[in-house]
Amino acid sequence: MSAFWIQFVTILCLHGACAGIAGVVRKTAGEDITIQCKCSESPTYLSLKKGLHQEDEVFFKEKEYKNHTVARSVTGRLQIHGAFPNIDILIKNLTLQDTGPYWCLYSVYSTNTFSVQSVKGTGSVLLVVTEPKQPTKAEAQCPGVVQQDGILLAVVITAAVLLGITMAVLIWIYKIKQSRFTVKPRQGTTNDVYEDMRGTLRR
Numbered sequence: 505m506s507a508f509w510i511q512f513v514t515i516l517c518l519h520g521a522c523a524g525i526a527g528v529v530r531k532t533a534g535e536d537i538t539i540q541c542k543c544s545e546s547p548t549y550l551s552l553k554k555g556l557h558q559e560d561e562v563f564f565k566e567k568e569y570k571n572h573t574v575a576r577s578v579t580g581r582l583q584i585h586g587a588f589p590n591i592d593i594l595i596k597n598l599t600l601q602d603t604g605p606y607w608c609l610y611s612v613y614s615t616n617t618f619s620v621q622s623v624k625g626t627g628s629v630l631l632v633v634t635e636p637k638q639p640t641k642a643e644a645q646c647p648g649v650v651q652q653d654g655i656l657l658a659v660v661i662t663a664a665v666l667l668g669i670t671m672a673v674l675i676w677i678y679k680i681k682q683s684r685f686t687v688k689p690r691q692g693t694t695n696d697v698y699e700d701m702r703g704t705l706r707r
Contacts, residue, residue: 528630532637536596541608543589543625550625551609552593558607563593577601589625603633 531537541550552563564573567588574582583594589610595602608625 528632530632530634531598533599533633533635535598536594537598537629537631539593539595539606539608539627539629541589541591541593541625541627543608543610543612543623545610545612545623547589547610547612547623547625548620549611550589550591551611553607553609554604556605558609562595562606565591598631598633600633600635603631605630 529537539552541552543550547567549564549566551561551565554560554562560575560577561573562575562578563582563584565584565588566572572584578595581596583596585592585594606629608627610623610625611620612623613619614621
């Protein structure tokens with residue numbers, strides 16, 4: 505599944521197209537996922553389906569039989585644990601094609617309508633599988649050197665920031681001390697009228 509379809513399915517589910525989904529599970533290709541299907545009632549079978557419209561059946565298990573059915577796409581990669589109806593479904597070695605919503609569907613006999621009805625159990629999830637992160641050329645050639653350079657750069661930046669803060673505090677303290685010990689000279693009062701009279705008498 506392309507990156508476009510992965511984003512498209514995710515957006516649809518987050519906007520209500522996947523009502524009943526418990527949450528979004530993000531995995532990298534090659535990892536595993538465990539889908540925990542549970543039902544509080546007494547169902548007769550469990551079907552794990554995939555797709556927005558539950559069109560693909562991944563796993564099928566009947567209560568009365570030990571055997572179960574697995575889709576070809578997950579053959580050899582699917583394992584189950586637990587007792588019916590609460591079953592943990594493990595899908596190993598995930599691929600991009602495994603992306604999509606997974607539904608835990610049970611069949612329950614209704615005493616009101618005297619018929620078998622399909623109900624959603626708990627454990628349904630939206631699985632998003634992404635490609636593993638590719639290392640950069642520098643990391644591939646010298647992974648240890650790149651890591652050491654990153655640590656050294658972080659140490660240098662931290663030291664520079666601390667030095668700047670220390671200098672700013674010292675300058676601030678120096679200015680406060682200078683302002684306390686600086687005394688402004690008093691301006692002498694002059695009598696302009698007296699000066700004018702002395703000038704007049706001399707004439």
